[in-house]
Amino acid sequence: xxxEWVTFDCYGTLIDWERGITDALLPLLPAGTDRRALAEWYIxxxxxxxxxxxxxxxxxxxxxxxxxxxxxxxxxxDDKTSPLPSSxxxxxxxxxxxxxxxxxxxxxxxxxxxxxxxxxLLELSIGRLGIRPDLTITxxxxxxxxxxxGHWRRFLERSxxxxxxxxxxxxxxxxxxxxxxxxxFRTIFIDRHGEALETSPTRLLHDLRALPDVIAELAES
Numbered sequence: 001x002x003x004e005w006v007t008f009d010c011y012g013t014l015i016d017w018e019r020g021i022t023d024a025l026l027p028l029l030p031a032g033t034d035r036r037a038l039a040e041w042y043i044x045x046x047x048x049x050x051x052x053x054x055x056x057x058x059x060x061x062x063x064x065x066x067x068x069x070x071x072x073x074x075x076x077x078d079d080k081t082s083p084l085p086s087s088x089x090x091x092x093x094x095x096x097x098x099x100x101x102x103x104x105x106x107x108x109x110x111x112x113x114x115x116x117x118x119x120x121l122l123e124l125s126i127g128r129l130g131i132r133p134d135l136t137i138t139x140x141x142x143x144x145x146x147x148x149x150g151h152w153r154r155f156l157e158r159s160x161x162x163x164x165x166x167x168x169x170x171x172x173x174x175x176x177x178x179x180x181x182x183x184x185f186r187t188i189f190i191d192r193h194g195e196a197l198e199t200s201p202t203r204l205l206h207d208l209r210a211l212p213d214v215i216a217e218l219a220e221s
Contacts, residue, residue: 006168007185008111010113010125015093022035027083028074038068062084093125098130102130110161135155149179152179153183166185188204
């Protein structure tokens with residue numbers, strides 16, 4: 001089946017958000033705090049917070065960051081600005097990402113980013129990717145957070161394509177693989193941490209280096 005569009009999660013897939021978040025929080029925590037454990041704790045608390053209803057993502061970063069610090073006995077004073085919202089501008093792409101995205105553009109694929117963040121925050125990260133996507137769908141657009149299906153439904157409305165002609169790429173089984181597959185999209189799981197496989201993606205990769213070749217293969221299958 002031809003691959004017309006490749007859709008991406010952004011944070012965790014294209015942008016190293018775990019390092020960005022932990023770089024912002026670790027200076028406020030005791031020396032020796034484990035970076036990976038801190039990232040996992042933040043991700044868990046963010047997922048819980050997002051179940052409470054829609055908020056602009058800059059508010060999610062602020063409020064979840066405060067909850068994480070409070071839970072680790074390092075609360076921020078009410079009059080002190082949370083470091084997380086402003087830190088997003090400095091979050092970096094994974095090293096292989098710009099080359100892989102450029103190769104997909106050179107193949108003639110359309111690219112879209114489906115992200116839970118706000119439009120202005122996503123723009124800050126797009127500037128680091130080396131290409132500009134053809135379409136972006138944010139939480140601000142869908143008024144919901146993945147894994148709710150709103151991002152994919154809005155993508156289909158705006159692109160005019162179909163799930164069968166699209167491959168979705170993401171690094172979260174919960175936020176991306178499971179809901180995209182349920183809507184009929186082929187999926188590629190970017191497993192950067194050696195997770196136990198809880199879903200059945202079309203393909204599994206550990207980073208994006210081989211992604212252009214895999215997309216070309218799927219387009220011929």
